Amino acid sequence: MSDLADEPASIEDLVESFELLDDWQDRYGYLIELGRELPAFPEDARVAENKVKGCMSQVWLIAEPVDPESGVLRFRADSDAHIARGLVAILLTIFSGHSPQQILDTDPRPVFARLGLDKHLSMGRSNGLLSMVGKIKQIAAAAS
């Protein structure tokens, strides 16, 4: 597992912001806000092959061309549901901008647990996020 201290400061920012919000309404409000701030997903990439298979909300994910020098992978993603889009934004904060090996070594669950959002990455949740992590790792494995 990679050390969380090595992650970009934004993860720590997220954790800090979540800790400041003490009721669930505010935390959901913040999550929805994170989703709204996600960069626009290219419309022409909103196609079946970029869709992450999940039972309920739709999630799309693409990897941008790899930086040939660093090998660093960047992702863009979106969802048609607001809460899912916020969770997608957190996943991108965790995974985007890292080398394939770092991505393969990173377990997103501790971060979600610190944010109090761990239930969203559980098997019981059919929101496609777990499949999104799987797809990110698949892309990383293919690039490594």
Next chain:
Amino acid sequence: MEPNDDRATLLNSPSAHPPRAPGLDNQTLPLFSAKHAREDFPALNQEVNGQPLTYLDSGATALKPQCVIDAVSGVYGRDCANVHRGVHTLSQRATAAYEGTRDKVQGFLGASAREEILFTRGTTEGVNLVASSYGQHALGEGDEVLITALEHHSNIVPWQLACERAGAKLVVAPITDSGEVLLEDFCAKLTERTKVAAFAHVSNALGTVLPVEEMTHAAHDAGAVVLIDGAQGAPHLHVDVEELGCDFYAFSAHKLYAPTGVGVLYGRRALLEAMPPYQGGGDMIDRVTFERTTYNDLPYKFEAGTPNIAGVIGLGAALDYLQRLGPLGIEAHERAVLEYASDALGDIRGLRVVGDAPSKVAVISFVMEGAHPNDIGEILDQHGVAIRTGHHCAQPVMDRFSVPATARMSLGLYNTREDIDALLRGLHAVKKLFS
């Protein structure tokens, strides 16, 4: 409010008297009190996310009363034996309870013979059994199977498979903007090639009650046999297969307050006798040699292998329970709560009810401006309110109304106006968060 206080208030409140349904004579209306019946459902006595549970997802599966839980536990704790196989006491007790349920189901459906009641795994298996076995028996090249545009995937895909095998064609009767199947639209799709008409009693996604009796007559006049998918009908409406005149009626036990993994398929005896077996195995045979096997009589011909004994016995307990409560009173109560919910949801600005047929039971599907149905479901869960969100295994219905998904509240006998009030509080929180 503390849930325990809530329960005490409910029990002591003067409003705990049974509801009166308009148009029904008070003297003939069976006494039914949802507030008392709630006591029978242990799952209701819990908190979810710090709030008393409000369960509005009985269309997905109904909660189980204690008597059903006790019946299942009694099978495993006492009468644990296989059925139809033993001379020993335990096996005889299990067989008597298992076959006793068949008699209860026969009464529940108004079937003329117990041999017409087959136990399955659920509605889905019932439809698959008919599509496969009757399909093999009766469907040929160029024949047609008629369904409607509001069917659950379970009443679409088995027929697609059967049509592919036979070279037959699947024909779909349309629905209106309000989510209704009009008899004339249905009849317009009937031809002399229609061999089977298969349709829901009640739409799972919209709650629409279909004119099944008239549809059945029309299909029979065209020479087709009729299967009714009763998954959402049997839990809420009086069913009499003789009155309906249908040839097959399938339902699931778990939506009728009984265990999962059990269903019932009613089939007209002459058809069942003519149909080939669906699955081979133990119990469905008469005599087996390597050269040739002869099959057991109905209903066992269609019940291969050890069945879900405890589940079937649990279904028997559920039917007894419903009989004790009084189905008419339950129906009137659910109608009153649905009306209350329809009025209340209709008052929320930015909320659109999907499917507003004049005749509906137990279900309201809706979408809200600015919030995806999953967002709605998630915020409601924080309020302890359980609803279903998604396409409800009826993607063609979602396409018809141009929505990716809906939020769906559905009622069971234990739901009260207080549950609807909890839903409304949750929906106001949704509006606040997503506006």
